Amino acid sequence: MEEFDMLEPVLEDTVSEDGGTEEDEQATLSESDTPDKPISLFTIFVGLLLALAAFIGIIFVQEFSNPQLSRAKEPLAQATTDTKLLTSLQSAQDLPDLSLDSWDLVLVGPNYVAEEMNPELSEVSGVLVDSRIAEATANFLAAAQTVDPNVHLILGYRSLADQSGLYETFIAQEMEAQGITREGAISFVDAYFQAPGTSEHMTGLAIDMSTVDYVNLMDPAITAQLAAMAPDYGFVLRYKESYQAQTGVAAEDWHFRYVGVEAARYMTDYDMPLETFLTRIAAATGTVLESRPSSSAVTDQADVIEAEEQMDETTPEMTEITE
Numbered sequence: 001m002e003e004f005d006m007l008e009p010v011l012e013d014t015v016s017e018d019g020g021t022e023e024d025e026q027a028t029l030s031e032s033d034t035p036d037k038p039i040s041l042f043t044i045f046v047g048l049l050l051a052l053a054a055f056i057g058i059i060f061v062q063e064f065s066n067p068q069l070s071r072a073k074e075p076l077a078q079a080t081t082d083t084k085l086l087t088s089l090q091s092a093q094d095l096p097d098l099s100l101d102s103w104d105l106v107l108v109g110p111n112y113v114a115e116e117m118n119p120e121l122s123e124v125s126g127v128l129v130d131s132r133i134a135e136a137t138a139n140f141l142a143a144a145q146t147v148d149p150n151v152h153l154i155l156g157y158r159s160l161a162d163q164s165g166l167y168e169t170f171i172a173q174e175m176e177a178q179g180i181t182r183e184g185a186i187s188f189v190d191a192y193f194q195a196p197g198t199s200e201h202m203t204g205l206a207i208d209m210s211t212v213d214y215v216n217l218m219d220p221a222i223t224a225q226l227a228a229m230a231p232d233y234g235f236v237l238r239y240k241e242s243y244q245a246q247t248g249v250a251a252e253d254w255h256f257r258y259v260g261v262e263a264a265r266y267m268t269d270y271d272m273p274l275e276t277f278l279t280r281i282a283a284a285t286g287t288v289l290e291s292r293p294s295s296s297a298v299t300d301q302a303d304v305i306e307a308e309e310q311m312d313e314t315t316p317e318m319t320e321i322t323e
């Protein structure tokens, strides 16, 4: 608005140069439009200045009014660059200065078995989370509910004992329902429920959040919006289909993991799972990311996929308690 205020007296001057008064301003303006009357260079200059100011204004608004947008544009620009090397160099340069020992970067999964962590817990909207992420969780939930008011928390912290109890229950159910051995039942259950010591929910840093109470049944457009806003609150969508080889866990549209804002933005911008991110941090800090495989973890990916397919056909109701 400032530019227009400044230009008002200039425009009046231009009009009065043509000999018009305020009363016959309209007539004077149309007169100056006729080709036989040369437009003053000053008028052209002012016009160009105005256009330039508007252009800069638009660029400024696009760049700074929406930090999410400007961040999202970076990887897009890189993707269109035909050199993977450039992206690789850029990602190495952007790697946050973090340590593998950071409390919010703890890695738990089928290949990273953990003992009970006993985190200090706080309740957020009916679920328990590590107290250190209670505020971030509440803020993320509130933001997610502006996307869809049906978004709610389903699960936060789950103790190792509870995980073990449920795991054993499912194994017993599968053995009885299918008349199979314990080993057979374990490989079956591992496809839809995390073995004891391998679930991120025992960290208190993971939440299941969806519009519905079933995994992978949220509108994918909403999942995409939640995944895009998650880094602003320190979360990432943890189990994407494209991450399965690294995570060892099938895609889940509702499982978000707190890793801190800096790590979350990096992982989202460069589209990588926590395992890949921590491998990079380890390399950069001269440390080693040691794997701690679960004895019952299904290491053969083909077995996991096969078991999943069977599960889809036979026990669809089990998706409710996935992970």
Ligand SMILES: [Zn+2]
Binding pocket: 155, 201, 206, 207, 208, 254, 255, 256, 322, 323
């Ligand atoms: Zn989960």
